[in-house]
Amino acid sequence: MDSPKTTIGIRGVVLLCIAVVIFSELLGLPLLRRSIRPAPPPSNFAPVSGVPSLVAWNEATIILSATGNPIRGEFISRRCELCHGVEGFSSRASTPNLAGIDARYLWKQLQDFRSGKRKSEVMQRIAGPLTPRDAADVAAYFAMLPNAPDAQFSPSFPQTLPDHSAIEIAQRLLAVGDPNRGIPPCQACHGPLGYVRPAPSLASQNYDYVLSQLNDFARGARSNDIDLPMRTIAAELLPSERQAVAEFYGADLARFPVGYTSQ
């Protein structure tokens, strides 16, 4: 039996362990510094030509883009009716439908048109005078519109059904993607399987428009997707697959979740 003065005791053990921790923290610092060398910044630090979009998704822009005033947006949107239709369904298949579109996505596209990061002569002229607040309001209005079209007002949507093989290809790409090529399923980002904002829902989108955008992404003509998801994916898709996917969306076949079972 040791006398109490020479026993380390529970307190002693705890204090010694804390001392070990502090000692190794102090000892660890030079090791940490030696093994981590942050990479030097690239030589052209902020290349404007290599920047996909000037939009930075911080707290301010996320809140602004999602909380527009749709009543004010309806007033602003009257100038959009000529091309994009009274109910948000355009008369030409090459012009996108905006009914029910994600507000954050539409806001970003207007900013990109305004800054020239997304190229369109028509849209650049129209988006130029719109302030970010105006764009948020317009986006909120279009987001509110129902995306089930009246046939008489939307001559370009839905399109005729594609043939069976194209449907098969599109179903597989929407539901499963192609893991061998690293192509994720469209539904995982564009819904309804999952949503990676601001990827827009394509359920009520025109065939011509979807096809032209996929092709533009594939060849880099459209390059405003931040961190290159669409350029990467569209380049992996074969032209026939882009065609099939566009036909599938344009024929209003993607309104509900698409399933796929391999044969």
Add this chain to the structure above:
Amino acid sequence: MHTENFRAALVVVIFSLVYGTLRFSSTLQAAHILDRRDRVDLATLHLHGEFVESNLGAARAADGPVTIHMIAEKYVFVPACVTVPAGVPIRLRITSADSAHGFKIAGSEVKTVPGSVTEIHLRFPAADKYEFYCDEFCGPGHHAMMGRIVAVSENQFQPQNSARGAACGQP
């Protein structure tokens, strides 16, 4: 051997061994994930800094090692395919744009976390295609999230100065 002091000292020794192993194995030559010094701002990742589009891919730094810059996002790795020289030390710096991702490559496990840079040193033994799949569940597209690194012999290696590398070697 049976005194109280001996047992107390044993506890402290065992604790030191366990703690020291954890502490120092996480600082020496391991993938540094949550290091305070290597933070990036998610919102401006594409606007300035080392992960701008023109800096993605493989490049040879002035002071030696080939450095790969990549971004992991839902549900692609960017660039999807990177060309690197085989048999030489390579430094991979990767960050995540949205959620946690990860993959196994060249005998190492890489995990990426949004907001910080993961740096890891690799070495590809042979000139070959190395495919990797995301192994950190990230959503409905996780199963199809694949990237490729193609190792070529050192004299064939061209630094990639474009982020679009769906087929390796194309400008």
